[in-house]
Amino acid sequence: MAQRKAFRWHIAVFLAPAVLVYTAIMILPLFSTLNLALWTRTGSETVFAGLKNFATLFGDPRWSEAFWNALGNNMWFFLIHMLVQNPIGILLAALLSAPRLRFSAFYRTAIFIPTILSFVVVGFIWKLILSPLWGIAPDMLDAVGLKSLFAPWLGKEEYALTTLALISVWQFVGIPMMLIYAALLSIPDEVIEAAEMDGVTGWSQFRRIKLPLILPSIGIISVLTFVGNFNAFDLIYVSQGALAGPNFSTDILGTFLYRTFFGFQLQLGDPHMGATIATAMFGIILVGVCIYLFAIQTRMRRYQF
Template structure:
């Protein structure tokens, strides 16, 4: 009897609970939401199949499309702020903290990472107090360095509110890219670094020429995680600005738009069918972004991996 490769049943056994929970909490609701987006109610209140009509209303009717494109544009800006500020700062912090000459590096890593484990409610409430123009400490702190003339009620100004909240989110989550890049830097073989030092490449020159190309796959992973997280964002905006995402919807993103539509808010009645269409559009946007990364970028970065 020919001996074949043993069947590793233990892998399926260990994965089964996680797969079952993920399927029940994520996969089934996802397909249920996508299916619901294809239905609506008629004049008699009966549920009827309408195909892509809800999506046509979302993208074509002024009542819906104006809100959708506003929320999508705000979401894109929210993501750009994270890409331009959070991830470069996280890479820079990781490079600094990975230096063997830095003392108390463990303390700094812990201090920077702590905000990531805080609740959105706590973060939003505390920053609302800090930035409050009446009793917040931001104006006083700026006055200590002679910058009180530049203080404005950032959360109350349409031109500043979204950028301010994006920077608050950066402050909370910069520890995640920092730790991921820090781990990637530690995984670089010592032989590579020693060879670079023998060639006279050290310090920041070594980081730019040797380390940065080797951690590009990790930076790519962080970028796509940032994309998915930002286009699923909801909590911070809701806590600080409410479901109406004021002032005048200037901080409205897809998450808050979905919440108002699906569950209703104040005088707006909930519409689960249009809400499902918005959720389907969000899923499509995220799917396109992730697919573009997996098939267009990750294959190019793979050559840097060991």
């Protein structure tokens, strides 16, 4: 008779603290939010509403217009990061991984430093820089003969969201850069040497050899960008306030959730509708991550060593 394998109690002991902390700060609040979204307040009573709050959010013009506006702004905010931040991060990583580049450590540090700055600091500094009254942006453009291009970018509806997205790109481009840099360094020297022996060097080597090998890392960066941007709130709130002006042109799901849940100025807080918006955000992020995991990541595994 085969002897049963003893249960390894030490594994459970070591995992228990992390599981308890994760449950306390992630799992319980998540289910509490989902539960809160299924109730509504009628007068002085709280009654079960089922999916009525979601029908109100998606179908009632008073709510749906603001929701779809915030969702559209969030998508644009995300696309700018995907199309600007991540390609620049990959390019910088490729340049900084060149073995003959001098002062590469200094460049990496200088590019990464903004990522550790507070959103409050970044938002305040850029508001000062771009201010048409006392900012330095008009003088800097004037110094190169481009002052005619200056506009109050944070004060115009058509420019404000794109400007804030580019500020966010400036702050966080160091993260994809460092992740791709680490992925490039993990490529075995034998692969690079074999490519060089075949005469594949420079940009051709990166495109034909290195890029396919780092596609899984690029996929991870893409899903992190998606999750991070659909959870964004701080920079918009610091720069444009809870109303996400001008005229809600920079309103995203995070600021919409904040105004709804806590209330702002003449708008009274509604925790149940706020929880409904938070649940919708969770669903959007969950769907996006699942698409990545099951439709994209599985196709990238053939590039892994």
